[in-house]
Amino acid sequence: QVQLVESGGGLVQAGGSLRLSCAASGGTFSNYIMAWFRQAPGKEREFVAGIMRSGGTTSVADSVKGRFTIFRDNAKNTVYLQMINLAPEDTAVYYCAADRGWFQIRRQRVEYDYWGQGTQVTVSS
Numbered sequence: 001q002v003q004l005v006e007s008g009g010g011l012v013q014a015g016g017s018l019r020l021s022c023a024a025s026g027g028t029f030s031n032y033i034m035a036w037f038r039q040a041p042g043k044e045r046e047f048v049a050g051i052m053r054s055g056g057t058t059s060v061a062d063s064v065k066g067r068f069t070i071f072r073d074n075a076k077n078t079v080y081l082q083m084i085n086l087a088p089e090d091t092a093v094y095y096c097a098a099d100r101g102w103f104q105i106r107r108q109r110v111e112y113d114y115w116g117q118g119t120q121v122t123v124s125s
Contacts, residue, residue, distance in 0.1 A: 001114075002025070002027035002029075002032065002113075002114040003025045004022055004024055004096045004097070004098060005022065005025075005117070006020060006094065006095065006116045006118060007021050007023070007119060008020040008119060009119030010120075010121070010122070011122045011123075012123055014087055016086050016123070017083060017084045017086065018086065018121060019080055019081070020036070020080065020094055021079075022116055023077060024077045024098065027098075029074055030054070032098040032099060033050060033051070033101055033106075034051050034072060034096065034099070035047065035049065035050035035098075035099065036049050036070060036095065037095045038092035038121075039092055039093050039095070040091060040092040045109050046061070047107035048064055048068060048081065049068055049069075049070035049081060050070065050099075050107070051070045051079065052105060054074075055074070057105070059105040061107075067086075068084075069082040086123045087123060089123075091121060091123050093119065094118060094119050094120075095115055095116055095117075096116040097109070097112035097115050
């Protein structure tokens with residue numbers, strides 16, 4: 001059983017930056033493919049970015065490509081989401097998720113086994 005705790009959300013002006021962190025405990029962190037999802041009010045939860053176990057391969061949604069970067073530190077059991085040039089449409093609750101799968105970064109929320117409680121990101125115009 002893996003516990004995930006996100007942090008780093010907050011209120012930022014358009015064009016600003018934030019770094020989200022997700023600390024994992026209760027399992028072997030490097031055994032999991034990790035991802036960030038987000039959910040805006042009235043919308044479905046959507047994939048933002050994912051990273052393979054070693055950190056060597058990442059996948060990023062087209063809507064954030066070039067602005068968001070996912071990376072992980074397996075020694076610290078933490079995955080990060082660096083966000084730059086934020087826009088009001090990035091406003092959402094951001095969730096960290098862990099997948100016990102092996103072969104690819106999956107983009108469907110149903111594929112993920114563990115979830116954090118979420119952290120709010122609000123971007124003002």
